[in-house]
């Protein structure tokens with residue numbers, strides 16, 4: 360398979376999602392860092408690839424794929440890893456990704472405000488209850504099942520976990536959601552798993568799992 364290239368940043372949950380996918384799938388890829396602190400994502404060379412000026416971006420087979428959940432969709436279709444076991448499960452996994460973008464994003468907004476914009480407490484006040492509701496929904500779903508869709512890890516799990524991974528930086532204690540915490544332990548036990556600061560480098564790097 361032609362080599363994949365991910366453009367991302369080590370502080371970005373959106374970048375973590377495709378990188379976690381690739382790490383768990385044990386697939387080789389090239390990582391190209393985009394320094395958000397210096398605004399590289401808004402400079403013309405990057406904007407020529409990503410019209411929204413955000414990370415991540417994926418390049419593969421001459422294609423450019425944007426938006427972390429679309430990238431997960433692409434990777435699952437292209438490589439077959441972490442895909443639903445049935446056609447229904449494939450659609451369900453994508454439903455979770457779409458829901459994630461509406462709801463778990465609140466966790467990322469609180470974390471972003473807490474970590475990078477401490478002067479905006481009103482953002483935290485607005486999004487914290489929404490974030491807690493989203494985490495509670497995932498928690499209750501996982502009360503009776505090991506994975507969000509079907510009987511095994513899919514892009515739904517990688518996408519939802521990946522977006523909430525920095526929850527502690529937003530002041531959320533994962534212990535408040537015990538079924539969600541148990542699910543995170545199942546993910547952490549998978550070969551290739553790594554947390555963002557261990558997985559995403561601050562410089563360009565080639566990933567070639569053995």
Ligand SMILES: N[C@@H](CCC(=O)N[C@@H](CS)C(=O)NCC(=O)O)C(=O)O
Nearest residue numbers: 371372373395413414415426427428
């Ligand atoms: N919906 C997008 C969100 C992408 C996004 O907002 N990325 C953030 C980092 S997590 C970013 O690049 N921020 C820099 C900026 O907005 O200038 C996705 O899932 O890929």
